[in-house]
Amino acid sequence: MENKLNQINHYNANDIQILEGLEAVRRRPGMYVGGTDIKALHHLIYEVVDNSIDEALAGVCNRISVTIHEDDSVTVEDNGRGIPVDIHPERGISALQVVMTVLHAGGKFGGGSYKVSGGLHGVGVSAVNALSEWCEVTVRREGKIYFQRYERGIPQAPVKQIGTYKGEETGTSTTFKFDREIFKGDVNYRFDTLVTRFREMAFVARGVTIMLKDEREDREMTFHFEGGIASFVRYLNRNKEVLHEPIYGEKEIDNIDIEFVVQYTDSYAESVYTFANTINTIDGGTHLTGLRTAVTRSINDYARKVGLLKDSDPNFSGDDTREGMTAIVSIKHPDPQFESQTKVKLMNPEVQTYVQQVVGDTFSTFLEENPAAGKAIIQKCLTSARARDAAKKARDLVIRKSALESMTLPGKLADCSERDPSKTELYIVEGDSAGGSAKQGRDRHFQAILPLRGKILNTERARLDKILDNREVKSLISALGTSVGDTFDISGLRYNRIIIMTDADVDGAHIRTLLLTFFFRYMQPLIEEGHLFIAQPPLYRISSRNQIYYAYSDTEKDELVAKLGGMNKVSISRYKGLGEMNPEQLWETTMNPENRTLLQVTIEDAAEADRTFDMLMGSQVPPRRRFIQTHAKEVRNLDI
Numbered sequence: 001m002e003n004k005l006n007q008i009n010h011y012n013a014n015d016i017q018i019l020e021g022l023e024a025v026r027r028r029p030g031m032y033v034g035g036t037d038i039k040a041l042h043h044l045i046y047e048v049v050d051n052s053i054d055e056a057l058a059g060v061c062n063r064i065s066v067t068i069h070e071d072d073s074v075t076v077e078d079n080g081r082g083i084p085v086d087i088h089p090e091r092g093i094s095a096l097q098v099v100m101t102v103l104h105a106g107g108k109f110g111g112g113s114y115k116v117s118g119g120l121h122g123v124g125v126s127a128v129n130a131l132s133e134w135c136e137v138t139v140r141r142e143g144k145i146y147f148q149r150y151e152r153g154i155p156q157a158p159v160k161q162i163g164t165y166k167g168e169e170t171g172t173s174t175t176f177k178f179d180r181e182i183f184k185g186d187v188n189y190r191f192d193t194l195v196t197r198f199r200e201m202a203f204v205a206r207g208v209t210i211m212l213k214d215e216r217e218d219r220e221m222t223f224h225f226e227g228g229i230a231s232f233v234r235y236l237n238r239n240k241e242v243l244h245e246p247i248y249g250e251k252e253i254d255n256i257d258i259e260f261v262v263q264y265t266d267s268y269a270e271s272v273y274t275f276a277n278t279i280n281t282i283d284g285g286t287h288l289t290g291l292r293t294a295v296t297r298s299i300n301d302y303a304r305k306v307g308l309l310k311d312s313d314p315n316f317s318g319d320d321t322r323e324g325m326t327a328i329v330s331i332k333h334p335d336p337q338f339e340s341q342t343k344v345k346l347m348n349p350e351v352q353t354y355v356q357q358v359v360g361d362t363f364s365t366f367l368e369e370n371p372a373a374g375k376a377i378i379q380k381c382l383t384s385a386r387a388r389d390a391a392k393k394a395r396d397l398v399i400r401k402s403a404l405e406s407m408t409l410p411g412k413l414a415d416c417s418e419r420d421p422s423k424t425e426l427y428i429v430e431g432d433s434a435g436g437s438a439k440q441g442r443d444r445h446f447q448a449i450l451p452l453r454g455k456i457l458n459t460e461r462a463r464l465d466k467i468l469d470n471r472e473v474k475s476l477i478s479a480l481g482t483s484v485g486d487t488f489d490i491s492g493l494r495y496n497r498i499i500i501m502t503d504a505d506v507d508g509a510h511i512r513t514l515l516l517t518f519f520f521r522y523m524q525p526l527i528e529e530g531h532l533f534i535a536q537p538p539l540y541r542i543s544s545r546n547q548i549y550y551a552y553s554d555t556e557k558d559e560l561v562a563k564l565g566g567m568n569k570v571s572i573s574r575y576k577g578l579g580e581m582n583p584e585q586l587w588e589t590t591m592n593p594e595n596r597t598l599l600q601v602t603i604e605d606a607a608e609a610d611r612t613f614d615m616l617m618g619s620q621v622p623p624r625r626r627f628i629q630t631h632a633k634e635v636r637n638l639d640i
């Protein structure tokens with residue numbers, strides 16, 4: 001009797017504290033889950049799953065399932081130890097209730113039995129509970145099944161035993177329905193967003209099975225990767241041409257688990273993922289610095305040793321060794337230090353030393369033992385270094401030139417009279433004759449024309465670093481006014497729209513690819529900020545009864561002919577090039593903002609051009625075959 005009274009007293013005292021805590025979360029969700037938008041909504045699921053992942057990292061859980069139900073509630077179930085349910089000595093209530101209702105109690109509760117802990121914002125499941133219209137937890141522990149229900153964080157009854165079970169399997173099942181009073185508007189979970197996150201988690205927490213089921217649309221996906229991050233790198237490179245097998249290393253130093261994998265491809269991008277206790281540290285940190293330093297150092301040492309870098313050559317820079325590198329570094333630390341609450345950057349200084357040591361040893365040994373791979377990696381770095389060097393020279397030249405000639409614009413540029421760059425357009429036109437038509441046809445108030453001599457670019461067929469040295473490209477750079485590469489500065493941009501206008505034939509496609517590749521590699525922000533376009537000249541000119549019509553595709557032509565041809569004579573001519581159009585026609589069909597269609601170039605378009613460029617310009621592998629193979633591979637979510 002006395003015992004029971006005691007419990008009630010404690011409960012009341014705690015009650016007030018708990019209510020205040022939960023209320024704080026509901027009043028300022030931003031402080032706890034980063035807001036009330038769709039991103040924060042997904043954080044609710046991650047927060048719960050992170051607790052299950054903690055169990056997996058502790059080696060006591062290998063299965064996690066996440067189910068989105070038709071009413072938008074979500075169940076996260078694991079086969080971990082189960083949240084303890086015994087009475088918490090200080091608070092006099094079930095530990096389960098403490099975990100679910102007291103901020104910061106979650107994973108850390110229980111005397112730091114964890115080696116590591118993920119917990120995204122460290123606030124634990126109680127914040128999720130507070131932001132849920134309702135939440136129910138079922139725990140299986142020591143043969144008994146326990147249950148508690150909450151509404152807007154408030155327990156509806158004490159934790160209750162609701163049954164027993166046979167067998168060994170303990171675990172926790174949490175179902176919550178996010179509160180539409182908090183998450184307003186038409187927000188909901190996105191299957192694909194969750195897929196990406198859980199795939200990543202399954203790679204990093206090797207051997208754990210994560211199941212995702214969406215009952216709203218009857219979709220399901222399961223992730224399990226025995227290969228861990230080595231599988232991750234294969235997955236990331238699935239559509240790329242790899243230069244060697246993944247280089248993998250793992251070591252525990254000073255109670256910190258370090259795991260990394262590196263694989264070079266023939267692409268230009270760097271693709272690096274870093275994790276600390278399975279949290280994707282998108283801003284990197286000391287683990288990333290350690291990895292990069294070690295890779296650059298190992299490559300330089302090896303290149304000198306085998307004579308691919310001569311005494312007179314400078315070392316490869318970090319930028320040189322980064323191009324084409326796909327890498328993952330994942331550490332598990334008992335006491336991770338993050339730059340901020342949102343945990344996107346790892347700060348522990350010792351991690352840099354340890355990662356550098358593990359990566360350096362493994363990478364150097366790999367290069368020694370795999371000379372063919374070593375040579376391929378170094379060739380790749382040499383190409384990157386050369387391109388960077390050429391870009392710098394081109395840039396210096398542009399800068400020097402503009403300093404000397406006080407910003408003289410290239411002679412071939414027909415500039416516009418408008419001086420406000422937000423109102424102007426630059427047409428990059430293939431060939432001098434089309435350039436002539438465009439100059440006459442344009443609205444010279446806001447449209448500028450820069451003719452490029454197609455032949456030069458096309459016949460040169462050189463590497464991009466050569467192309468940067470090309471006279472035509474140099475005039476393009478100075479016309480744009482932004483500089484290139486590292487010193488690119490969008491504030492110098494002299495035109496709001498840059499429009500590539502080429503013939504609709506093979507040569508035109510080549511020049512377009514080349515220009516897109518150039519913009520992709522040296523002026524990326526220009527694409528990202530939506531300044532780059534492709535003009536759409538018509539393919540056919542159709543005349544009937546003294547009227548002229550234009551068709552921009554074969555389908556359009558067929559439709560027009562069918563419509564007009566019923567009663568009249570129709571004559572069709574196919575435009576072979578822009579030069580065949582007179583200035584008025586070019587204006588009407590392709591340049592007049594009232595009539596024209598422009599295709600805006602996305603970064604994906606440009607990246608695609610970049611890949612095509614490599615293929616067209618040729619490398620050692622037969623390009624056609626490579627191109628087809630690359631595009632034939634399928635995405636799979638099994639170990640690849």
Ligand code: 0RA
Pocket residue numbers: 048051052055078080081082083084099106107108109110113125172
């Ligand atoms: C506190 C202590 C222990 C486990 C947990 C919490 C725990 C929390 C969650 C949340 C979702 N699934 C979970 N599984 C476990 C350690 C318990 C022990 O030592 O037996």
